[in-house]
Amino acid sequence: MSDKPKSQTVLVVGGGIGGISAALEAAECGAEVVLIEKAPTLGGRVAALNRYFPKMCHPTCGLEINYQRIKKNPRIKVFTMAEVSGISGSKGDYTVTVTTTPRHVTPACTACGDCAKVAASEVADPFNYGLAKMKAAYLPHAMAFPMRYVVDPSVVGTPEGQAIKAACKVEAINLDEKPESFALQVGAVIWATGWKPYDPKNLTMYRHGEIADVITNVEMERLASHDGPTKGHILKPSSGEAPKKVALIQCAGSRDLNHLAYCSRICCLASMKHAAYVREQYPEAEVDIYYIDIRAHDKLEAFYQKAKADPGIRWIKSKPSRIEKGASGEPVVCGENTLSREVYANAYDLVVLATGMQASAQPPAGAQLDDYGFVVSEEGVFGAGVATGPLDVSMSVQSATAAALRAVQAVRS
Amino acid sequence: MEKKIGAYLCKGCGIGEALDFKALEGVVTKEFKKPVKSHECLCGEAGLAVIKADMEAGEVTLPVIGACSPRVMTDRFMFPGMTPIRANLREQVIWSHPAGDEDTQMLGEDVLRMFMTQATKVNSPVPYTEGEFSTTILVVGGGFAGLTAAREAVKAGHDVLLVEKKATLGGHAASWSAIVPSKPPYHDPETNPLPKLIEEVKASSAIRLVTGATVTKTSGMPGKFQVELSDGSSHTVGAIVLATGFRPYDATKLSHLGYGASPDVVTNVEMEAKLSAGKVHTHAGAAPKSVAFIQCAGSRDPNHLPYCSSVCCSVSLKQAIQLTKADPDVMVYVIYEEMRTPGVTEEFYRAAQEAGVIFMKGKASKVEGRHGITVTVADELLQQDVPLGPLDMVVLATGMVPNSTDPDAPAQEYGAELLNADINPYPTEGDYKPAASAPPGGSLLNLQYRQGPHLPMLADGFSDSHYICFPYETRRTGIYACGPVRRPMDMGEAHEDAMGAVLKAIQVIRNAAEGMAVHPRAGDLSYPKINLNACTKCRRCTVECPFGAIDEDEKDYPVVNPTRCRRCGTCMGACPVRTISFDNYTVEMLSSMVKAVNIPDEFDEKPRILIIACENDAYPALDMAGIAGHQYSSFVRILPVRCLGSMSALLISDALSVGYDGVVLMGCKPGDDYQCHFVKGSAMAKERLSKISDTLKSMQLEVERVTMVDASIADSARLPKVIDELVAKIDAVGPNPFKGF
Amino acid sequence: MNAISPNPSRAYDLNFARYVYENIDGGERLRMCMQCGACSGSCPIGQQMDHGPRKxxxxxxxxxxxxxxxxxxxxxxxxxYNCVVRCPRKVPITYILHDLANLAVREGFDAAKKADNARFAKAFMWSARKYGRTDERLVTGIYYFSFGLLEGMKRGMGNQKIALNMIKTKRMHLGMPHAIKAKDELQNILAKAQEIQDRHGKGA
Structure with a gap:
């Protein structure tokens, strides 16, 4: 090769399962890797999931192994609360500007928790999708990596902020921290910016936010998680009671030209998992799954057949047209059962909208996107995981491993 | 270099207030006669400087850090030389037990004793780097996935040996007329990339092409595989990518769908051949005016293939679009049960609808007639049986059977043991019946391994990983499957998959040469060493290794292949005579750590229960219990192990013989849907435990004293309760009579 | 132009479908229907339809x-238009149904409908003359009772649910009937229309 890359460093943007995997696979091939993440901790969306289909195992299990791999690998540098604000250059020689958001806590933090003890005010907890509040000085969750607290900017310049600062014995609180920018020289860039849940506010007919017991699939994951707002008990948000009848509505936004034109791939299976959560916690509960087509590809068909064998789960081939508010404020799912032609109006204790996946960031210059906002791989700038399209976890990691090879090829001297 | 141990105790994070540091220091100085320094905040710059100064001065070579969990501050407590020993006084002592309490203090001191003892027993691992390591990658299979793998490996700087059984390259897809789109706008069939790919591979000087040949023998290990081919040549390669693809499901088994009864009932493979030839016509030679595609022909059928073959929907869409493009008047029907076009392929479904293809949801119950075929469809949307026809052609969308065996080679019995049939990751409830055996055929690689010639496969016959987070996990280190042999997939996915497998091949080559393990203990330099003088040739290690890393020599002695090893220690746990050890991990070390704990006599009414905890899941869960402030009995002593598989049954008898009142094993879920990171480590521990009752009886001890608990990393709230219950249960059995002996 | 009749010996003959795709208003997008049922489920009178749009x-x-x-x-x-805004494949269902009704008239499938329509038109014209607009309750009332007292009551009771759904979807209101502001002008227009019709005969 005549054009040797100027930099052999690989930049991975996004510290979810895709970005972590891409960073590790490249670093364990000898590449120098910089991994940057917007949030205060790595882990991304999967850290907020209770379990993975079809094994019903816990996402934190694989994250733990990956964090251990990162901790022991000197070739990976991690920046959290950092975002890319600009890219210039070409394959082998990019200058990337990274901007950081103040954490107000320095690396001297020992995660002792003294700051949280004195913090009084509460802020929205994004890890729990706003279903819970957290202290203004917080550890994002027990599996946070880096294991370091964050002080919310709302207490900067307040007496509370001073109290938080004073509580820290190792003087790790810096309330004067300002956003900073720095430049990185890298040879290849992997965008692993993942996804965001499709905003249920757009699905006006399903009245999320208006009827308390209509929730989304990502919220369901938090309700089912042992470290979630209900400590793993699936309860009706309206009353805190156990649900007896639960509806799971597929394609809430996906496969819909008014919303997401594509199929989000994972929702059917995630809903079967949710049915399993409910049936495990409440053996008497009934679960209805509303669907257009059940998409359980390859061996995941086994997961579908297992769910089908459960007499407590009903399958209704129908895209519900709307949700109405019943006499006691309960959600009533309305539509047509396409197999029986019955026009139904079924009342539930809890309705879960299987909202789809949307590309989460608009990557700046350097990456080519398709019409949906997914990264299409190019020379030197690549996509990995759900940044390239709706994928399940296994396929995301597969995609990230492929992206790692592309990066390794691009920075090869 | 002489090992010099020094202890450093941290008073930060409340440890200083909760524990009596004089007493802790006394443990180090009086019991171990080693230097100790306490600091207000060991992980701060000043604290680290204390350790660094001692190490630079040569006074200490192996620091024992009594502070937080080894899971945190890992990078900060990393110094040149030996990896520090971490005694977890924070998460698992003061955060999960009351401060200033006598029992908490005893726990803290015991933790220090255990890890000071570990420090005295560890040695720096000496990696295996003997001999030459090859960087060549063997790619088996010259279809789309294999050719892609070969080309991409070369782009990353590796030489490739590409072996294809057939005389020509390209596999099934070589002659395909067009492929399912994988590029925006995902709307039209794409040009088959194979002809160009074949040219690129043929033109590459870094690829050595052997066609018309198969692999007759594979021995050795990553970096040093010895491969013999059917053409008589032999080669040394560093890693292997298995891209042997698939065979279409045998349509002769689909007579209920009319195959064989009419020449105009064809498979999707046969239709593809007609499309490539540019002339689709019926047996009678006429252009068909009406064609029906029957989906799931064999797939998702408990009598045929239990799984979904994933690609048949989009392949039928493609062929249907091609038919309507060629003749806008043709009537094309797709009879489906679930239209599976996940992700952006949904757009391709719309493209077929735009083309006027009619989709009928239902099952084809009957296919009749030789010409003018009628398909009876149980139409679920019209709620009636529809006789669809007369049709000029019927296309059966047959599925994929993985070439995880060579269909043309004499069948080799798999055997339950070799397939690891004890591990069945598929549910057996409902209609899903996993394939009873591997796809018929012989071995592809003919591995000369103690554990048999095959690359292990899952119960459905695909050579896939059982891990969601780790799709390239393999039970034969250095051999990575990709393409449809791993999972049913289309060409777009196979392209990505081939790239992923190449990355893993490059990674194993690089790490093997440096004596380092690959995932999950990436970078580990230790490997098992066997003292053959003590070996009884019982073969447990060679049989139980989850990765088939240990073979037997002609005298039946075990032979370790270090670069196949993943360092879980299952062999060490299996060995009944404790003769397998790692430089930094031995049965003796674990036993000494267990024995280092002070056992109060029975009149103190302070039982001691040993928890042997998997360090990947149970141990972090206990850490997180501490972070969340969940309290549990201070009578337990936690011993982390690489995997429960590395736990020797002798460790349990050791613990009981020194007076522990009970032993609890905490490991990942074994069996179906196993979660053990070393495949079957926890399953082996469970098996060993089932045999321990004899030992207990011979010691005249109650079986209730030893328990195994499935623990997941999300059990931080549950485990404290489980611990307290078990402590109460063991306490009720009464004190261990061996106390004080 | 008449729709091509399907080949009676063949189920799923596409000639009729292709005619609809090409000739019916909005029919082009009918190909895209994926049978999800959002339309029939959205319809305020979906239960009263024999098939509903989806089927x-x-x-x-x-x-x-x-x-x-x-x-x-x-x-x-x-x-x-609830179905139209909710259709995930953007099929203009309303247009298609209306134009299929036109087709039914053109092809003579509407004999029963014709007699019925005369009664309905009468009620409609009464409301238009009186208020300058249709008042759904009065129009249906007059229309129903044109069949006789008993039949009128039966029809009225039978369609309570539709009425309720129409109120919900704001296709009908409660309270006094509204009249348009310039009722006189409308009446002049209607008179003129009548005059033109009388002059040129029906079917102008």
């Missing part, structure tokens, strides 16, 4: 021309 579209594909054109579904659409 009707499947019947078009199946070549069931006569069943489609004699279906009450094509006549019962109240143009609330």
């Amino acid at each position: 009707l579209f499947m019947m078009i594909r199946a070549g069931m021309k006569e069943a489609v054109l004699t279906s009450n579904t094509i006549w019962n659409c109240v143009s609330c």
Whole structure:
């Protein structure tokens, strides 16, 4: 090769399962890797999931192994609360500007928790999708990596902020921290910016936010998680009671030209998992799954057949047209059962909208996107995981491993 | 270099207030006669400087850090030389037990004793780097996935040996007329990339092409595989990518769908051949005016293939679009049960609808007639049986059977043991019946391994990983499957998959040469060493290794292949005579750590229960219990192990013989849907435990004293309760009579 | 132009479907229907329709021309557009139903409908003259009772649910009937229309 890359460093943007995997696979091939993440901790969306289909195992299990791999690998540098604000250059020689958001806590933090003890005010907890509040000085969750607290900017310049600062014995609180920018020289860039849940506010007919017991699939994951707002008990948000009848509505936004034109791939299976959560916690509960087509590809068909064998789960081939508010404020799912032609109006204790996946960031210059906002791989700038399209976890990691090879090829001297 | 141990105790994070540091220091100085320094905040710059100064001065070579969990501050407590020993006084002592309490203090001191003892027993691992390591990658299979793998490996700087059984390259897809789109706008069939790919591979000087040949023998290990081919040549390669693809499901088994009864009932493979030839016509030679595609022909059928073959929907869409493009008047029907076009392929479904293809949801119950075929469809949307026809052609969308065996080679019995049939990751409830055996055929690689010639496969016959987070996990280190042999997939996915497998091949080559393990203990330099003088040739290690890393020599002695090893220690746990050890991990070390704990006599009414905890899941869960402030009995002593598989049954008898009142094993879920990171480590521990009752009886001890608990990393709230219950249960059995002996 | 009749010996003959795709207003997008049922489920009178739009579209594909054109579904659409805004494949369902009704008239599938329509038109014109607009309650009332007292009551009771749904979807209101502001002008227009019709004869 005549054009040797100027930099052999690989930049991975996004510290979810895709970005972590891409960073590790490249670093364990000898590449120098910089991994940057917007949030205060790595882990991304999967850290907020209770379990993975079809094994019903816990996402934190694989994250733990990956964090251990990162901790022991000197070739990976991690920046959290950092975002890319600009890219210039070409394959082998990019200058990337990274901007950081103040954490107000320095690396001297020992995660002792003294700051949280004195913090009084509460802020929205994004890890729990706003279903819970957290202290203004917080550890994002027990599996946070880096294991370091964050002080919310709302207490900067307040007496509370001073109290938080004073509580820290190792003087790790810096309330004067300002956003900073720095430049990185890298040879290849992997965008692993993942996804965001499709905003249920757009699905006006399903009245999320208006009827308390209509929730989304990502919220369901938090309700089912042992470290979630209900400590793993699936309860009706309206009353805190156990649900007896639960509806799971597929394609809430996906496969819909008014919303997401594509199929989000994972929702059917995630809903079967949710049915399993409910049936495990409440053996008497009934679960209805509303669907257009059940998409359980390859061996995941086994997961579908297992769910089908459960007499407590009903399958209704129908895209519900709307949700109405019943006499006691309960959600009533309305539509047509396409197999029986019955026009139904079924009342539930809890309705879960299987909202789809949307590309989460608009990557700046350097990456080519398709019409949906997914990264299409190019020379030197690549996509990995759900940044390239709706994928399940296994396929995301597969995609990230492929992206790692592309990066390794691009920075090869 | 002489090992010099020094202890450093941290008073930060409340440890200083909760524990009596004089007493802790006394443990180090009086019991171990080693230097100790306490600091207000060991992980701060000043604290680290204390350790660094001692190490630079040569006074200490192996620091024992009594502070937080080894899971945190890992990078900060990393110094040149030996990896520090971490005694977890924070998460698992003061955060999960009351401060200033006598029992908490005893726990803290015991933790220090255990890890000071570990420090005295560890040695720096000496990696295996003997001999030459090859960087060549063997790619088996010259279809789309294999050719892609070969080309991409070369782009990353590796030489490739590409072996294809057939005389020509390209596999099934070589002659395909067009492929399912994988590029925006995902709307039209794409040009088959194979002809160009074949040219690129043929033109590459870094690829050595052997066609018309198969692999007759594979021995050795990553970096040093010895491969013999059917053409008589032999080669040394560093890693292997298995891209042997698939065979279409045998349509002769689909007579209920009319195959064989009419020449105009064809498979999707046969239709593809007609499309490539540019002339689709019926047996009678006429252009068909009406064609029906029957989906799931064999797939998702408990009598045929239990799984979904994933690609048949989009392949039928493609062929249907091609038919309507060629003749806008043709009537094309797709009879489906679930239209599976996940992700952006949904757009391709719309493209077929735009083309006027009619989709009928239902099952084809009957296919009749030789010409003018009628398909009876149980139409679920019209709620009636529809006789669809007369049709000029019927296309059966047959599925994929993985070439995880060579269909043309004499069948080799798999055997339950070799397939690891004890591990069945598929549910057996409902209609899903996993394939009873591997796809018929012989071995592809003919591995000369103690554990048999095959690359292990899952119960459905695909050579896939059982891990969601780790799709390239393999039970034969250095051999990575990709393409449809791993999972049913289309060409777009196979392209990505081939790239992923190449990355893993490059990674194993690089790490093997440096004596380092690959995932999950990436970078580990230790490997098992066997003292053959003590070996009884019982073969447990060679049989139980989850990765088939240990073979037997002609005298039946075990032979370790270090670069196949993943360092879980299952062999060490299996060995009944404790003769397998790692430089930094031995049965003796674990036993000494267990024995280092002070056992109060029975009149103190302070039982001691040993928890042997998997360090990947149970141990972090206990850490997180501490972070969340969940309290549990201070009578337990936690011993982390690489995997429960590395736990020797002798460790349990050791613990009981020194007076522990009970032993609890905490490991990942074994069996179906196993979660053990070393495949079957926890399953082996469970098996060993089932045999321990004899030992207990011979010691005249109650079986209730030893328990195994499935623990997941999300059990931080549950485990404290489980611990307290078990402590109460063991306490009720009464004190261990061996106390004080 | 007449719709091509399907080949009666063939189920799922596509000739009729292709005619609909090409000639019916909005028919082009009918190909895109994926039978999810959002339309029939959205319809305020979906329960009263014999097939509902979703199944009707499947019947078009199946070549069931006569069943489609004699279906009450094509006549019962109240143009609330709920189905259209919710259709995930952007099928203009309302247009298609209305134009299928036109087709049914053109092809003579509407004999029963004709007699019925005369009664309805009478009620409609009464409301238009009186208020300058249709008042759904009064129009249906007059229309129903034109069949006689008993039949009128029966029809009224039978359609309570539709009425409720129409109120919900804001296709009908409660309270006094509204009249338009310039009722006189409308009446002049109607008189002029009558005059033109009288002069040129029916069917102008």
